[in-house]
Amino acid sequence: IALWNSFWKYRKDSVLQNLTTESESLGFKENAFAGFESILQNEYQIQPTRYFFPVIDAFAENFIIDEADRAMIFTVLLTEPEHRTILENKLNAINSHTFGFDSGSITSRMVNALSDDFDYVLYICGFLVLFFLTLSFGRLEISILTFIPLLIAWIWILGLMHVFDMRFNIINIILATFIFGMGDDYAIFVTEGLMYEYTYRKKMLTSYKNTVLLSAFIMFIGIGSLIVAKHPAMRSLAEVTIVGMISVVLMAYVFPPLLFKWLTTHKGKNRPIPITFWNFFKTFISFTVFFLGSLLLSLTAICLMIVGKKNKKLKYRFHQFLCATMRFLSSIMIQVPYKIVNQQKETFNKPGIIICNHQSHLDLLYTLMLSPKIIVLTNKWVWNSPFYGWIIRYADFLPVIDGIENNVEKLEKLVADGYSILVFPEGTRSADCSILRFHQGAFYLADKLNLDIIPLVIHGIGHMFPKKEFLLRKGRVHIKILDRITPGNSTYRLNKSTMETTKTIRNLYKETYQQMSKEIETPDYYKDLVLYNYIYxxxxxxxxxxxxxxxxxxxxxxxxxxxxxxSYHIEACEYGEFALMAALVKKKLQITATDPDSEKLALARNCTSVPDNLKYFE
Incomplete structure (x- = not known):
């Protein structure tokens, strides 16, 4: 309307005047063009669609769509088949209110829209599946373990369809959701079989896998046989079925057993504490900080070796830095507080031979923090470690590869500089934290250098980071410093051979450690260990x-x-929570337990932490 008014604004009068003049000269009647003049003189307004209903009803009923919120006007254009795509693209490029299409492009757009919606629906369904798996199993680790095969299977399906040039269509894309659901069921079946075997130690996984295989085989027979169909849509159903079922069955067979065994077993045996997200996370954080601290110490040692070389003052500064770093690292161990029991106020100012029971890789962390004046006798592996070998070498820690007696001269010089010498007389870490046989080297060295023996008894390090696991547990560390044993001590050293000294001091350690265990290893101490026997x-x-x-x-x-x-007997022990806790705390009490429910009894009997003093009977 605006264009119409703009066009005739300055042309209307001249056109009407010329029309009147020419019509008279040609013999037309005076009012012959009155209708045209009326059209030009009329003021036009926007009208609703119903105003034009007579015209639309007569000529354009099939070319106009008028709805409350929008209207569409369309027409049919005829063109050569080879020009169809070019014409459609040009029409679509005019503006956002104009578009061209044909029956083929409409179908393609419907499939694309369905595919986009399918991806969105798939994401929502995946999230819901993960959520309900977590509710069902009660552990996020198990739900993710079950969900991973579905995710990988879907990636495999898409990849294989691309390799074999298979396409989704309206029919087979619906079947794909059904296959996704079956893959979910298969993963759940296999996971439940793994949990059953872990709980009762009865071989049932094969039965669960056979059930999955039978279900998949029926699906293959029912829909996979359509692969011989001539109709493309029917054949596409078979293609998606074959690719999809192979993928979901293979993933359900491979990944849940692999991941579940990693969570619960180590070198073919059940882990005392299975891996969870929390203990894996805190282990990762703690040892990342430990690694960074070791890296900083190594760089410092390298720099000091280049700059200071044999400067005693710089070397002592490095020992102070090493001691401070160990204290910091000990304090940040997540859920592992420590306590030092030092009733005689030992300062380590006077050199001595420090001996300590050996439970874990982290023993050095909790012993080197006691004083900067400590030198450690190490084994070959520690001395050559690329991880902290620079620290060991610059700090004058000595290897005992060739025997302690060959290092006496070097140790005498270090003792003269005020350093004490730390030795682990057991020579190796104790897997069960008990006191192992002592070697005589430390006591020979104490006699040879005429030094006091300073006994350290540690408790808890082997529980929170055991020898056969690389996983940090919740726990408490106690370091007890005993009285110095001087060369003139008649109980342990005076007029005693090295072997006699070794035996008597080992007995001291056994008694002290037993007393510490009795005081520390309460039900609260074992709470986490007992609980971990019932997860998964x-x-x-x-x-x-x-x-x-x-x-x-x-x-x-x-x-x-x-x-x-x-001895003590427990009737109706059920899952064995009380029996297990009692046996762990009361190590010398022989406990027997039974329950009328054979499944509960089997679960209790097969808990990983059941000690030797606990027996279950039918």
């Missing part, structure tokens, strides 16, 4: 163990009433 065995089993430990305060009152030695 089903939601209800874990929840029951948690509630029972919380409501009974870890059975503290019941266990306090038990004798320290002798």
């Amino acid at each position: 065995k089903g939601r209800s089993v874990e929840q029951r163990a948690r509630k029972l430990l919380k409501s009974t305060r870890n059975f503290s009152e019941q266990i306090a009433q038990l004798p320290d030695e002798g």
Whole structure:
């Protein structure tokens, strides 16, 4: 309307005047063009679609769509087939309100829209599946373990379809969602089989896998046979079925067993504490900081070796830095507080031979923090370690590859500089934290250098970071510093041979460690260990163990009433939470337990941490 008014604004009068003049000269009647003049003189307004209904009804009913929120006007253009795409693209390029299409492009757009919606729906379904798996299993680790095969199988399906040039269509894309659901079921079946075997130690996984295989075989027979169909849509159903079922079955067979065994076993044996997200995370964080601290110490040692070389003052500064770093690293170990028991106020100012029981790789962390005046006798592996070998060498830690007696002269010089010498007389880490046989080297050295022996007894390091695991547990570390044993001590050294000294001091360690264990290893101490025996065995089993430990305060009152030695029988032990806790705390008490429910008894019997003093009977 605006264009119409703009066009005739300055042309209307001249056109009408010329029209009147020419019509008279040609013999037309005076009002012959009155209708045209009326059109030009009329003021036009925007009208609703119903105003034009007579015209639309007569000529354009099939070319106009008028709805409450939008309207569409379309027409049919005829063109050569080879020009169809070019014409469509040009029409679509005019503006956002103009577009061209044909039946083929409409179908293609519908499939693309369905595919986009399918991706969105797939993401939502995947999230919901993961959410409900977590609710069902009660552990995020198990739900992710079950979900990973679905994710990888879907990637495989898309990859194989691309390799074999298969396309999604309206029919087979719906079937793909059904295959995704079946893959979910297969992964759940296999995971439940793994959990059953882990819980009861009965071989059932093969039965679960056979069920999956039978279901997949029926699917192959039912829909996979359409691969011989001539109709493309029917054949595409078979193609998606074959590719999809092979992928989901293969992933369900491979990944859940692989991941579950990594979580629960180590070198073919059940882990005392299975891997969880939390203990894996805190191990990663703690050892990342430990690695960075070791790297900083190594760089410092390298720089000092280049700059200061044999400068004693710089070397002592490095020992101070090493001691401070060990204290910092000890303090940031997540859920592992430490306590130093030093009743005689030992300062390590006077050189001596420090001996310590050996439980873990982290023993050095908690011993070197005690004083900057400590030198350690190490083995060949530690001396040549690329991880902290520079630290060891610059700090004058000495290897005992060729025997302690060959290092006496070097040690005498270090002692003269005020350094004490740390030796682990067991020579190796104790897997169960018990006191192993002592070697005589440390005691020979004490006699040879005429030095006091300073006994350190550590407890808890082997529990929170055991020898056969590289996983940080929750725990508490205690370092107890005993009285110095001087060369004139008649109980342990005076007029004693090196072998006699070794035996008597080992007995001292056994008695001290036993007393520390009795004081420290309470039900609260073993709470986490007991609880970890019931995870990955089903939601209800874990929840029951948690509630029972919380409501009974870890059975503290019941266990306090038990004798320290002798025998004790538990009727109706159910899943064995109380029996396990009692056996761990009361190590000298022989406990027997039974339950009328054979499944509960089997679960209790097959807990990983069941000690030798606990027996289950039918």
